[in-house]
Structures are given as structure tokens and as C-alpha cells.
């Protein structure tokens with residue numbers, strides 16, 4: 001059983017923001033009365049994080065921090081995680097749920113930034129610019145039209161036709177490119193884009209292949225030596241999705257053998273924790289490979305919008321209990337609770353929970369102004385607006401109901 005806790009005043013709610021989360025998030029927290037903020041520019045190691053999270057109520061991360069079961073087990077006070085990015089693969093979402101921790105992200109705010117970077121990379125790679133640039137830095141002068149091509153008329157193969165892939169599709173057609181895409185779901189083609197039946201078909205038809213899939217069990221190492229050998233000789237490859245989607249040694253071999261004419265890679269199986277750590281990769285030193293430090297979504301516009309979006313979701317959950325657009329939790333969209341006291345109860349989804357909760361309420365003969373319940377296969381989340389002065393006592397009793405994961409009250 002977790003120790004009994006009371007709802008805290010906002011200046012006691014500790015917010016830890018890692019990996020240089022944008023100032024817009026900090027300002028939003030402060031405007032909403034959250035002044036107990038710790039802000040760090042990079043991620044922390046496992047051991048550092050275990051120590052740090054012990055007194056933290058809300059944590060904000062980007063793609064680098066790994067939030068494992070071990071971290072959640074150590075984070076006794078943690079109520080919510082904000083991923084200030086799209087990907088949530090760095091968080092063990094099931095473990096978070098098991099510990100009653102709600103996880104939010106920003107599903108759209110940096111998608112345009114990624115699509116624009118990839119479009120620029122398409123043009124740079126078609127012109128052989130990465131190798132020409134590297135040579136010029138060493139005093140070389142590779143002035144030649146050999147193996148330089150226009151984008152117009154070339155086939156761009158997009159793997160994963162979601163928010164980023166479909167925006168890229170529109171931008172690429174504006175350049176006169178022909179777009180093919182492959183997705184595991186049926187997707188509405190944008191403009192004249194055409195779906196490929198299989199990944200192999202797409203690889204064989206495309207002049208440039210670009211990946212825009214999430215990290216999942218199915219996408220892990222989806223591009224290996226067999227897939228690279230299916231690509232056209234002298235074709236180009238881009239990955240700005242997740243590092244674990246590509247077998248990086250197989251990619252290095254395909255580039256060194258000349259089978260691939262070039263690549264642009266933004267994400268890596270192993271990435272430095274912060275800007276002071278050395279970047280190690282078998283792709284280093286391959287001139288026709290454009291390497292960027294996971295900056296696909298790193299524009300001022302995207303980061304500012306993400307800051308506001310995710311901090312807003314965290315504050316709403318902390319102030320109000322609203323889990324709307326949470327990625328691992330039943331979604332409850334709640335009205336404000338200006339007059340009533342609000343109790344939040346997170347429990348294992350097992351028979352009899354609501355009965356047990358309501359029988360406590362009926363013992364106190366309380367007027368329940370509102371009750372909201374959402375469940376999924378693992379957890380149930382009940383929110384109750386009640387008129388009573390016995391809130392703390394009731395909360396303590398509800399915490400003792402077997403199957404309770406976490407409960408708190410909002411005044």
C-alpha cells in the first residue's frame with residue numbers, strides 16, 4: 001500500500017523537465033502556479049533518474065530519456081509523464097499504467113518540421129551534396145553533373161503514411177515527384193500518390209525510400225540487408241523515424257558497396273545522452289551519408305508549440321484530472337470543479353471496484369455532483385465530484401480498497 005498523501009498546493013508539486021524542453025512549457029507551468037520546477041538540458045542515466053524521480057510528481061522528457069518499470073517503481077509520487085515529442089517508445093507505457101501514471105505526448109506539433117527536413121534531404125541526396133560538401137571541407141572540388149539529378153519525375157517511396165508521411169507526400173508532389181507509399185493500414189492517398197501492395201514492391205519501385213513509421217515490435221529492424229538489396233541500384237535512403245527500425249551495419253555496407261548512392265539519417269539505435277557526449281556510429285566517415293543529430297522535429301516553431309501542448313495537458317491532468325488524449329490511459333474529459341471536491345481513483349480493472357467506491361460514498365450520505373468512469377482491460381479511472389468536508393477521510397478509505405493503484409483529491 002502506498003503511504004497516505006494529501007493533495008498538495010501547486011508550489012509543492014515538483015515538476016522535472018529534462019532534455020531542454022522549450023521555455024514555452026516552463027512559462028505555462030509558471031503561469032498556472034507551478035513554481036517548483038527543475039529544468040535540465042539533457043537526459044539522465046538510469047541510476048540518476050531512479051534517484052531524481054523519488055520526489056517528482058510530474059516529469060517532462062523528449063525522445064532520449066528511458067522511463068522503465070524500474071523508474072516507475074522508484075517514483076512513488078509520480079502522477080504524470082509528458083513526452084514533449086511524438087514518439088512514446090522511450091516510455092514503458094504498460095509499466096506507467098500499472099503504477100497509475102498517465103502519459104501524454106504531442107502527436108502533431110513537429111510533423112511539418114520533419115516533412116520539410118526530409119524534403120530538403122531528398123534534394124541534397126539527389127544532387128550528391130553530402131559528399132561534395134565533405135570533400136570541399138577537406139579542400140576538394142567535386143564540380144560535376146555526374147550522378148546529380150532533379151527531383152522532378154523521381155519516385156519517392158514513403159514507408160508509413162501517417163501525419164508525417166502524408167504531409168511529405170503533398171510537398172513532394174509539388175516538386176513534381178511521383179509518390180508511392182506503403183502502410184499497414186488503408187490510407188487515403190494524397191493527390192496522385194499510389195499505394196504499394198508490399199514493402200518489397202515499394203523498395204523495388206522507388207528512387208528514394210524514406211521511413212516514417214513508429215517504433216513497434218513490427219517495425220524493429222524492418223530495414224536489413226535483404227531489404228536494402230531489394231532497393232534499386234544507386235537509389236537513396238532516408239530515416240527520420242526511429243533508429244531501431246534500421247540495421248545500421250547493413251546500411252553502412254549498402255553505402256560502402258555503392259549499392260545505395262546516399263542516405264540521410266537523423267535517428268540511431270544508440271544516441272548520445274546530450275550534446276557533450278560523443279556520437280558513435282558505423283556511418284561516421286561515409287561521405288555520401290548525411291548525418292543529423294535527431295533534429296527532425298527540432299525547430300523553434302515545433303518546440304514552442306509542443307511545449308504549450310504537452311504542458312497544457314499535464315496541468316489539466318494535475319488540476320482537473322482530465323486524461324483527454326493520454327496515450328496509455330482511459331480518457332476522461334472533465335468539466336471544471338469550482339465548487340465540489342474532486343476525488344480521483346485509479347484501480348485495477350476488476351469486478352466490484354465501483355461498488356466498493358460507491359458504498360463508501362453512501363455511508364457518508366454524500367451528494368455526488370458528478371461521477372465519471374472509464375476503463376480499459378487493465379485499469380479503471382473514476383472521478384467523483386462530491387460535496388463534503390470529509391474528503392481526506394474518504395480518500396484514505398478508498399485507498400484501502402483492494403486493487404487501488406493510486407488515489408488523490410483536488411480541492
Ligand SMILES: NC(=O)C1=CN([C@@H]2O[C@H](COP(=O)(O)OP(=O)(O)OC[C@H]3O[C@@H](n4cnc5c(N)ncnc54)[C@H](O)[C@@H]3O)[C@@H](O)[C@H]2O)C=CC1
Nearest residue numbers: 086087160161162163164183184212213214240241296297
Ligand atoms: N526525427 C524526429 O525528430 C522525429 C521522428 N518522429 C518519428 O516519426 C514517427 C512517425 O510519426 P507520424 O507520422 O507523426 O506518426 P503516425 O502515427 O501519424 O504515422 C505512422 C504511420 O506508420 C504506419 N505503420 C505502423 N507500422 C507500420 C509498418 N510495420 N509498416 C508500414 N507502416 C506502418 C501507421 O499505420 C501510420 O500510418 C514517430 O512515431 C516518431 O517515431 C516523429 C517526430 C520527429
Ligand SMILES: O=C(O)CCC(=O)C(=O)O
Nearest residue numbers: 062063085086087297298
Ligand atoms: O525532438 C525530440 O526530442 C524528439 C522528436 C521525435 O523523435 C518525436 O517527436 O518522436
